[in-house]
Amino acid sequence: MPKHDTPLMDELESGPWPSFVTDLKRQAETKPECWDILGQMELSFKDRITHWKHGGIVGVFGYGGGIVGRYSDSPKQFPGVAHFHTVRINQPSSKFYSTAKLRAICDLWEKYGSGMTNMHGSTGDMILLGTRTENLEPLFYDLTHDLNQDLGGSGSNLRTPACCLGTARCEWACYDTASICHHLTMHYQDEIHRPAFPYKFKFKFSGCPNDCVASIARSDFSVIGTWKDDIRIDQAAVQGYIKGEYKPNGGARTESKAFDMEADVLALCPTKCMRMKGDELQIDNSNCTRCMHCINMMPRALRPGKQQGATILCGAKAPILYGAQLATMIIPFIEINPDNEYEEVIEVIETIWDWWMENGKNRERLGETMQRVGLPTFLKVMDVTPIPQHIKIPRENPYVFWSDEEVPGGFERDIREFRKRHAQ
Amino acid sequence: MGYDPANPMADRITDIGPPHFEQFYPQVIKENKGKWLYHEILQPGVLVHVSETGAECYTVRVGSARLISIEQIRELCDIADAHCDGCLRFTTRNNVEFMVDSKDKVQPLLDDLASRGNKFPVGGTGACVSNCVHTQGWIHCHTPATDASGVVKAVMDEIFDHFVNMDLPAKVKLALACCLNMCGAVHCSDIAILGVHRKPPMIDHDAITGLCELPLAIASCPLGAVKPAKATNAKGEEVKSVTVNNDRCMFCGNCYTMCPAMPLADPDGDGIAILVGGKVSNAKSNPTFSKMVIPFLPNTPPRWPETVEAIKNILEVYAKDANQYERIGEWAERIGWEMFFETTGIPFTMKSIDDYRLAYDTWRTTTNFKFTSHCK
Ligand code: SF4
Ligand code: SF4
Ligand code: SF4
Ligand code: SF4
Numbered sequence: 085m086p087k088h089d090t091p092l093m094d095e096l097e098s099g100p101w102p103s104f105v106t107d108l109k110r111q112a113e114t115k116p117e118c119w120d121i122l123g124q125m126e127l128s129f130k131d132r133i134t135h136w137k138h139g140g141i142v143g144v145f146g147y148g149g150g151i152v153g154r155y156s157d158s159p160k161q162f163p164g165v166a167h168f169h170t171v172r173i174n175q176p177s178s179k180f181y182s183t184a185k186l187r188a189i190c191d192l193w194e195k196y197g198s199g200m201t202n203m204h205g206s207t208g209d210m211i212l213l214g215t216r217t218e219n220l221e222p223l224f225y226d227l228t229h230d231l232n233q234d235l236g237g238s239g240s241n242l243r244t245p246a247c248c249l250g251t252a253r254c255e256w257a258c259y260d261t262a263s264i265c266h267h268l269t270m271h272y273q274d275e276i277h278r279p280a281f282p283y284k285f286k287f288k289f290s291g292c293p294n295d296c297v298a299s300i301a302r303s304d305f306s307v308i309g310t311w312k313d314d315i316r317i318d319q320a321a322v323q324g325y326i327k328g329e330y331k332p333n334g335g336a337r338t339e340s341k342a343f344d345m346e347a348d349v350l351a352l353c354p355t356k357c358m359r360m361k362g363d364e365l366q367i368d369n370s371n372c373t374r375c376m377h378c379i380n381m382m383p384r385a386l387r388p389g390k391q392q393g394a395t396i397l398c399g400a401k402a403p404i405l406y407g408a409q410l411a412t413m414i415i416p417f418i419e420i421n422p423d424n425e426y427e428e429v430i431e432v433i434e435t436i437w438d439w440w441m442e443n444g445k446n447r448e449r450l451g452e453t454m455q456r457v458g459l460p461t462f463l464k465v466m467d468v469t470p471i472p473q474h475i476k477i478p479r480e481n482p483y484v485f486w487s488d489e490e491v492p493g494g495f496e497r498d499i500r501e502f503r504k505r506h507a508q
Numbered sequence: 509m510g511y512d513p514a515n516p517m518a519d520r521i522t523d524i525g526p527p528h529f530e531q532f533y534p535q536v537i538k539e540n541k542g543k544w545l546y547h548e549i550l551q552p553g554v555l556v557h558v559s560e561t562g563a564e565c566y567t568v569r570v571g572s573a574r575l576i577s578i579e580q581i582r583e584l585c586d587i588a589d590a591h592c593d594g595c596l597r598f599t600t601r602n603n604v605e606f607m608v609d610s611k612d613k614v615q616p617l618l619d620d621l622a623s624r625g626n627k628f629p630v631g632g633t634g635a636c637v638s639n640c641v642h643t644q645g646w647i648h649c650h651t652p653a654t655d656a657s658g659v660v661k662a663v664m665d666e667i668f669d670h671f672v673n674m675d676l677p678a679k680v681k682l683a684l685a686c687c688l689n690m691c692g693a694v695h696c697s698d699i700a701i702l703g704v705h706r707k708p709p710m711i712d713h714d715a716i717t718g719l720c721e722l723p724l725a726i727a728s729c730p731l732g733a734v735k736p737a738k739a740t741n742a743k744g745e746e747v748k749s750v751t752v753n754n755d756r757c758m759f760c761g762n763c764y765t766m767c768p769a770m771p772l773a774d775p776d777g778d779g780i781a782i783l784v785g786g787k788v789s790n791a792k793s794n795p796t797f798s799k800m801v802i803p804f805l806p807n808t809p810p811r812w813p814e815t816v817e818a819i820k821n822i823l824e825v826y827a828k829d830a831n832q833y834e835r836i837g838e839w840a841e842r843i844g845w846e847m848f849f850e851t852t853g854i855p856f857t858m859k860s861i862d863d864y865r866l867a868y869d870t871w872r873t874t875t876n877f878k879f880t881s882h883c884k
Contacts, residue, residue, distance in 0.1 A: 300790075
């Protein structure tokens with residue numbers, strides 16, 4: 085039986101999109117605290133403001149993250165959500181599940197929590213939404229003992245790494261995103277669970293420049309698949325597209341206008357490095373920037389090259405504090421090599437961390453530290469030789485920081501000597 | 509056995525990480541990983557991936573509210589048990605994917621999904637509006653300037669046809685974040701719904717002493733608007749506190765993150781800004797930020813009609829006006845932002861002119877512009 089009147093929430097039960105209100109009500113039949121979730125949400129809808137208090141430090145022993153504390157500011161009215169802590173559970177790479185695994189998580193959450201979840205949080209974790217402080221340790225015990233699962237990250241630590249589908253079901257993946265994501269997640273358990281960084285740090289792995297996990301916008305360490313050699317072309321399939329035998333763009337539009345090789349592919353290639361010579365599609369690969377457009381348009385005809393690896397970009401973040409940043413290209417090509425347990429990638433990560441942990445200010449994301457010290461300093465730290473690929477355009481102002489050693493004779497000069505030749 | 513409160517450290521297990529992903533792969537994925545040749549969208553929400561072995565993987569993509577109950581997850585499991593040998597996956601945009609290994613298994617799956625009311629809308633592929641990735645809002649967070657799940661439900665209900673059809677010029681990635689922390693990637697979305705505050709923080713002099721480390725609160729403000737000050741609490745005692753220079757405040761809420769005694773949420777102050785034209789993919793044009801075109805719409809639960817209307821309008825004008833394959837940002841860049849405002853009828857205000865750091869980069873420094881109705 086509903087515990088509170090929720091006329092405003094009830095309005096969200098109609099309409100074609102799945103209703104979280106209907107879902108909450110169904111769940112409330114077996115988890116009555118959901119009535120209080122609905123009740124407090126209704127109050128927020130009425131008051132047009134949140135009714136959750138600011139934070140609250142709770143967790144499981146030995147971990148500095150994985151649980152986000154939350155308390156209601158109206159616990160008398162809504163005792164079922166007086167404590168409403170969330171539990172972040174590290175998702176398996178690419179978010180594949182067996183129903184057995186999901187059902188076990190549901191049972192765990194039936195026992196210890198509100199029954200409500202987010203599948204998934206923005207960083208990638210499964211989010212179990214709403215439990216009481218005294219449930220945390222027992223939940224963690226069952227989670228690790230019976231479910232063989234662990235918490236994800238929160239706070240100033242390595243946040244739970246995430247990846248796209250990768251080679252599992254995507255023909256464009258230039259490396260196995262799930263494997264490296266899993267490997268590094270295991271390798272850096274301590275960094276995920278025990279905050280020791282200036283601020284949060286995110287890894288995201290996309291298999292190609294389509295960047296389905298938004299790593300270029302959201303991660304401090306963005307690994308995006310790419311290739312060095314030539315786009316693979318199946319000329320017969322190109323003709324198939326031209327003759328209208330295949331749906332362009334992988335059938336992305338229900339009613340496409342007829343495929344137009346010139347307008348839809350050649351003219352939209354950002355570098356204009358493609359052309360038709362008779363019936364043959366030619367790509368000047370040295371001028372291709374591997375943007376993926378032509379491949380997206382003709383998946384049966386074009387594929388990324390065979391010499392595959394990844395580009396590493398650093399420092400993306402949302403606006404807080406000083407403004408949003410996209411990730412900056414640092415390493416144009418790196419091999420993603422499972423045989424040596426991703427040694428090269430790990431070396432890059434740890435070079436960044438060693439420096440950032442020393443030089444980053446409190447609550448300064450890597451991108452902001454990079455901005456503060458400048459890209460040249462960061463490249464020096466990374467021991468990366470500067471190349472034109474690091475910039476969009478060369479510097480437009482003349483304010484160069486030359487150093488003492490770079491100028492013959494250095495900075496120390498004698499003004500009296502100078503005056504002997506140049507009267508005041 | 510189980511957890512023993514008297515002996516909390518007994519046989520404790522830590523740092524085991526997530527289970528290995530491979531055990532959850534459907535058989536057809538296990539056998540064809542790394543061998544996929546191409547894919548095609550057969551109808552909205554239904555994809556086929558074809559392997560060099562000749563194997564096929566059919567995927568049915570279903571939208572989800574993200575805020576879902578364990579009952580709902582169990583129902584997803586029932587479906588996966590009945591049709592997909594007990595495997596399923598979630599996508600980065602909160603969709604659920606059911607995979608089967610032959611074409612004849614697709615229709616029974618679709619029929620099953622359709623028989624369950626509006627719980628499992630099939631779509632979210634190709635030139636559609638994506639599922640709206642979003643954050644917590646009033647269901648869990650302490651800093652929101654708007655709700656998340658409620659706004660998303662209201663918006664998705666109204667633009668539902670664009671989720672289940674592929675009738676737009678290109679894909680439109682929709683995202684919502686309920687405050688400037690932007691837990692979701694809204695800053696690079698085709699259309700972003702962003703919760704914004706418009707009143708400076710209040711200062712709770714009665715509570716600040718025990719609650720906040722004043723130097724951290726002061727340092728938290730990117731504009732240096734928070735300064736140390738003496739104040740009098742309710743008991744009449746003089747306490748060390750802070751003051752806020754309201755003229756400098758840009759309502760980012762960072763001070764409140766650091767100091768619970770500085771709340772800034774407000775029913776009339778808070779609301780929604782709309783940003784458009786961002787993208788993360790590198791295809792055709794570079795990844796780019798979304799741009800603010802509507803600085804404020806009020807919080808009007810339960811269905812936020814102003815926000816819904818604004819998004820519908822942008823979508824409809826874009827659908828009519830843009831070239832095929834053109835993302836919203838590419839379209840706006842091609843026609844020029846003055847034309848974007850002209851054709852959408854969105855009023856241009858001072859608030860869309862950047863006056864923050866590096867703002868100069870966004871000012872127009874050429875005589876190349878179009879005469880629209882804005883030039884009087
Ligand atoms: S990022 Fe590229 S490889 Fe990964 S799923 Fe998307 S298109 Fe495929
Ligand atoms: S990948 Fe992009 S840049 Fe390269 S040929 Fe294709 S469209 Fe042109
Ligand atoms: S975007 Fe802001 S208000 Fe919303 S969940 Fe994240 S921190 Fe909370
Ligand atoms: S809301 Fe932001 S700008 Fe305003 S005082 Fe707080 S930190 Fe400073």
